[in-house]
Amino acid sequence: MSTMQRRPTFSARTAWDTSETEPAGTIAERHKIGLPLLDLTASNPTQCGFIYDEAAIHSALARRESLFYDPNPRGMLDAREAVAGYYASHRATVDAEQLFLTTSTSEAYSYLFRLLCDPGDEVLIAQPSYPLFDFLAQIENVRLVPYPLFYDHGWQMDTESLRRQITTKTRAIALVHPNNPTGHFTRDYEREELEALCAEHGLALIVDEVFLDYDLEGHAGRSFACGPHPVLTFVLSGLSKIAALPQMKAAWIAAFGPEPDLRPSLDRLEVIADTFLSMNAPIQCALPAWLNLRGGLQSQISTRVEKNLRSLDTHLAAQTMISRLEVEAGWYAVLRVPALESGEALAVRLVRDHGVSVHPGYFFGFRGDGWLIVSLLAPLEEFSNGIGAICSLFKAIKEETKT
Numbered sequence: 001m002s003t004m005q006r007r008p009t010f011s012a013r014t015a016w017d018t019s020e021t022e023p024a025g026t027i028a029e030r031h032k033i034g035l036p037l038l039d040l041t042a043s044n045p046t047q048c049g050f051i052y053d054e055a056a057i058h059s060a061l062a063r064r065e066s067l068f069y070d071p072n073p074r075g076m077l078d079a080r081e082a083v084a085g086y087y088a089s090h091r092a093t094v095d096a097e098q099l100f101l102t103t104s105t106s107e108a109y110s111y112l113f114r115l116l117c118d119p120g121d122e123v124l125i126a127q128p129s130y131p132l133f134d135f136l137a138q139i140e141n142v143r144l145v146p147y148p149l150f151y152d153h154g155w156q157m158d159t160e161s162l163r164r165q166i167t168t169k170t171r172a173i174a175l176v177h178p179n180n181p182t183g184h185f186t187r188d189y190e191r192e193e194l195e196a197l198c199a200e201h202g203l204a205l206i207v208d209e210v211f212l213d214y215d216l217e218g219h220a221g222r223s224f225a226c227g228p229h230p231v232l233t234f235v236l237s238g239l240s241k242i243a244a245l246p247q248m249k250a251a252w253i254a255a256f257g258p259e260p261d262l263r264p265s266l267d268r269l270e271v272i273a274d275t276f277l278s279m280n281a282p283i284q285c286a287l288p289a290w291l292n293l294r295g296g297l298q299s300q301i302s303t304r305v306e307k308n309l310r311s312l313d314t315h316l317a318a319q320t321m322i323s324r325l326e327v328e329a330g331w332y333a334v335l336r337v338p339a340l341e342s343g344e345a346l347a348v349r350l351v352r353d354h355g356v357s358v359h360p361g362y363f364f365g366f367r368g369d370g371w372l373i374v375s376l377l378a379p380l381e382e383f384s385n386g387i388g389a390i391c392s393l394f395k396a397i398k399e400e401t402k403t
Contacts, residue, residue: 052297109133210237
């Protein structure tokens with residue numbers, strides 16, 4: 001007797017479109033046939049030619065304490081005290097008991113979505129912004145609602161537009177400070193406006209500060225870890241950017257706020273963290289030493305980014321079709337280009353015909369066409385050649401339009 005077999009079903013939250021984009025396919029084809037590529041999307045510092053103190057990094061993993069298992073949901077005290085010391089360098093007072101170590105800021109977001117949201121609840125997030133957040137929210141059955149940033153002699157937050165996005169299901173407002181990829185810091189007055197909205201509607205504030213140490217052109221931003229904290233506030237960061245060690249998988253949540261809100265949030269976060277205990281002992285033991293090494297890598301990265309920014313400006317000064325938006329921090333630059341074709345078509349053309357890889361604006365949630373995002377992390381010659389190729393493309397387009 002035969003029986004009908006049914007196929008297993010999967011969660012709707014993982015029903016993503018994972019098909020290859022046309023730009024990615026074009027890049028893969030170029031690699032396949034052995035053609036060179038100038039990568040202006042580079043975001044992995046370990047592959048950009050920086051010099052690491054290999055002996056010091058390796059020796060930090062050799063601590064005897066790594067051999068013993070003594071789980072603490074918040075993370076080892078020595079590691080958390082080292083993170084508190086990092087914030088002290090930013091003139092912020094952080095108690096180790098306010099800190100939770102996680103394997104990544106992605107995991108930190110996951111913890112906070114679980115802490116603050118039931119399925120179907122909403123978190124407001126600035127746009128343009130990094131696209132990973134959409135996946136993180138969907139996995140947790142949380143709905144992200146974008147609120148717009150606009151550019152007018154620098155990036156600005158549209159507070160009234162943000163206010164209109166708040167509903168009875170809104171649980172938090174999230175922002176990246178400085179923003180990725182726009183590279184702007186949240187102003188003090190904008191912080192006050194955000195805190196007022198959170199207080200009015202009973203919302204938490206989630207602030208991602210992974211690029212905080214990479215200020216540019218004389219700009220500097222104040223960490224949200226600096227008080228006062230009139231509303232429940234969670235500040236995220238980690239070694240991926242701070243120490244240019246993305247492979248070491250170490251990050252944290254720093255929690256602040258009025259005591260009646262802060263205490264239960266710490267208690268609940270401890271249960272969430274204790275459920276997973278994902279942070280491994282060798283990394284925690286090494287974290288203080290790696291944080292102490294951050295200055296050398298940050299100096300190299302900042303020098304590289306500043307030189308590439310000057311190179312970019314030199315190229316742009318010699319033409320009239322491309323401009324860049326003001327950037328205050330981070331390691332990306334936003335270019336405004338003629339919207340002669342879709343962002344995807346332009347990205348494909350640059351790879352196929354000019355051997356240059358860039359991010360089209362839609363990747364970060366820019367509206368409309370005519371946006372390119374380039375990484376300032378690439379090696380100097382590669383970056384200059386890539387920007388030169390982009391300028392040559394638009395120069396040729398300009399000449400074509402004349403004829």
